[in-house]
Amino acid sequence: MNALELKTEMGKLEKGLREFAFKLTKNQSDASDLYQEMAYRALKSIHQFRADSNLRAWLMTIMRNVFINIYRRKKRRPTLQDGSSNNFLIDSISHTEANQGELKLDYEELVATVECLDDMLKVPFWLAFKGYKYREIADELDVPIGTIKSRVFMARRQIQENIRRQYQINCWKELNAA
Numbered sequence: 001m002n003a004l005e006l007k008t009e010m011g012k013l014e015k016g017l018r019e020f021a022f023k024l025t026k027n028q029s030d031a032s033d034l035y036q037e038m039a040y041r042a043l044k045s046i047h048q049f050r051a052d053s054n055l056r057a058w059l060m061t062i063m064r065n066v067f068i069n070i071y072r073r074k075k076r077r078p079t080l081q082d083g084s085s086n087n088f089l090i091d092s093i094s095h096t097e098a099n100q101g102e103l104k105l106d107y108e109e110l111v112a113t114v115e116c117l118d119d120m121l122k123v124p125f126w127l128a129f130k131g132y133k134y135r136e137i138a139d140e141l142d143v144p145i146g147t148i149k150s151r152v153f154m155a156r157r158q159i160q161e162n163i164r165r166q167y168q169i170n171c172w173k174e175l176n177a178a
Contacts, residue, residue: 006046006055009048010039013056020060024067038063113162117155124148125155 002007010017017038020033041062042049049058114122125138134152138145 001046001049001053003046004041006043009055013047013059017059021063033062034067042162113159117158120149121151121155124151
């Protein structure tokens, strides 16, 4: 069977397939989307259809599998109801919180902290920060890749410690001044 024959046969079965889609989704819009997705997947996998088998059953199986996949995907994605009269579903994953730590730390302070590092740590860190891969940094500096990984790790740890120490001192001074 080719795509044109499939389209012709699906036209004959469309009413029953759309009813089956509505029975699964209980929503006209979702049923239409489900029918379209089933049609797309059927056209995409027409080479798997055996001529001696039942086309209607094959298409309904595809539709049922698509419906199950969509249902499972929705089930894994947590949603919240907003409680208003129109009952919109809110995708809780799309909500993000601003990181207050980023707001407190200026870029200039970060650069100053990195500049205080020893060159042995600073150079690999800046290259990694700029997006170079460890292999590229190792080739550029002519050192083993494990050494680069270690130096970048140590640089990150020193930067974290310096920032933590700096803000603990500043917070302590602010508390004592009050």
